[in-house]
Amino acid sequence: MSNKLAVKWGIIIAILLGSLYLIYPNYKWYSKPLSERETLDTLGERPKRMLNLGLDLRGGSSLLLELEVAKLSGKEPLNEAMARAIEIIRNRIDQYGVAETSITKQGDKWILVQLPGVSNPQRAEELIGKTAMLEFRIVKNDTTEAQKAFEKLETMEKPFDENGNLVPEVAKLVPAGSQILRNKDGGYSLVTDKATVTGADLENARVVMMSDNGYPAVSFTFNAEGAKKFGQLTGANLNRQLAIVLDNTIQSAPVVQSRITKEGQITGSFTPEEARALAIVLKAGALPAPVKVIEKKTIGPTLGEDSIKSGLSASALALVLILLFMMIYYKAAGFIADIALLLNFVLTVAIMSYFSATLTLPGIAGMILSLAMAIDANVLIIERMREEKRAGRPVYEIINLGYDKAWSAIFDSNITTIIVGACLLQFGTGPVKGFAVTLIIGLLVSLFTAVFVTRAIYELILTSNTKEISL
């Protein structure tokens, strides 16, 4: 064996071993029973570098959220607001305890939340949907202007427009420096329009049971800055009502008995579930603007399993048929092409595992295209070799010329398809992207396996003075 050939085989064997090493965690993980995988998932002991299955293959739900840009406070640039919103949503979902959640930005103002294994995302939706804008304001119901405004409100059917603003007839009755808000239990209150203390001043929030009636409530503590501000606010407004406002609704309005600095409580007839959700969102912080769900997909676990089973078995059968056909039609050369094809599959899965890529149905389609092109590369080479064989050339010339002449076609067709893949990657959303990623990986791999590896095999065969190769 010449030195150059030895180096070639060294590279091939190293890559093969590396791939098997990368694939092994997948095998180990997916051969465990589902229940054990779930336990490990929640413990966060899932191996990092592993091929993940998309929601269409394993079941779960995805929510596409839109940040209501119109309601952003003008100062914050959209990019920063989005980054903050994603961070806050991630904090909230983490508390909810779903393994492997993915939260990603899509386009300018969309956020995609994927929850594998959750087939009813209602609770997650409630958790995400809350803006969680907590404010403390002083109630000013006892003025004559306030009473006038309330009288007018009682005659109205819809005092608020779609954006939550008061309709003009009522708005003009509201005195300057104050604002009308809904009470949680019905009715309205007039409160100051500026809040000096907000949810941003909180340090912690947790659920407590009230001693008098056993209802759950949320207790919170302020950070140092918040405690100072809250002390000033309560100190200046003794014996007046303090409105605890959450997302523009007054939760409760207790009378300030004394100056409070450290902690407080939000009461209201919460269910335990509501109280827990409120504590979570308060701790995670407020969203820069409300979000709304604009797309929701759920896929039950059985459906995912069914589609993966029938899809996998059909793909396996198709692959076996192709391998057999190549071996029958092209004999030894076909067998060598088959080895390259299997290696192509192994390498693609290994690379996807390394990047923790997610495999979806369109992703499998991309893989099929790249495998088809890998076969085509070998068909091109073998057909060229046959032409040279017909011309009566000796075996080493057949092989060399076969590769040399087929190379330009293989190179150009792969590059063109990679160009298509790159455009899809750039412009495509979710599923189209999944297709493009596996396609590009598969094509790059096929240039290696279908050309470099098969040629190394032929060259190895030639070292034993072979006079003929069946093809």
Add this chain to the structure above:
Amino acid sequence: MMNLFPKTHIDFLKYRKVYFSLFAAVLVAGVICFFTKGFNMGIDFTGGTMVQVQFNAPVEMSQVREALSATGANSELQSYGNNAFSISEKSTEQEVGVVQARIEKALDALNVPYTVQQTNSVGPAVGESMTERALWAILLSLVFIIIYVAFRFSNILWGISGVVALFHDLWVMALAFSITGREIDLVVVAAFLTVAGFSINDTIVIFDRMRENIRLHPKMDAAELINTSINETLSRTVITTVTVLFALFVLYFLGGEVINSFAFAMLIGCISGVYSTIALTTPLVYTWTHGQLVADDTNRPATQHNVETFVNEQNRKNNKRNRRNRR
């Protein structure tokens, strides 16, 4: 050597008027079909709601239909056998989830326990953006293909011909989906993209052979050169296509419902792809270049002298390799 294809000498270009008429017919049929019948676009693109349920006891389709009609909404019902149904409703409802709740309420009235297997609610804004982005991606890829092919084969007309064939394949697939009324969802879009990649691959292989033949036989007449190139690559074209069709037939019949429409699209596209390469790309190159395959005579890469250099180059390389192999 097992060989299905003895050396062929088919004159492919002879029938180019037939191909072009057929192409025109496909275009016209497409326009008519797209306007009268339209497409059954999935809710991924139109916006709307789909709910797939599995009843735990036997339920007739008519019962489900009746229960749904009580809601007054215009919903589509599809049976998956085994008491499984998919209900979809295309709507421009801004609020996601409202329709789903309404459908589930209607089904509750049947008093048969069921489980919701799959739901999909898409707001109209999402659908619009999805369509827009997919179209941009396709458009951009076409432009880049033209540029790359023009650069590699030193003639922009080759690139444009390849893209026309690509366009033809996408058009034929769209036509097939319009006629059969099959739903176009994201998986089908992936199939369209796959076919695009495959079709251009076929084209490149024949272009490559033409490029080589121009170098080897600079005096050869354009029509003969194109025919020779197609004939020489015919064996490869058929084998590759048959191999892929093999796989697709298996996926079509055994792959399950999601893969089924993917395989259907691919089958149509692959057959169309092979046809268009032979019957559109090369005849177009021939017609547009007026038998002058290389853009400019002065830039003609292969004179007799060049051919000799090419052959010498090959011999030199081979000798070197032979020496090495013998070692």
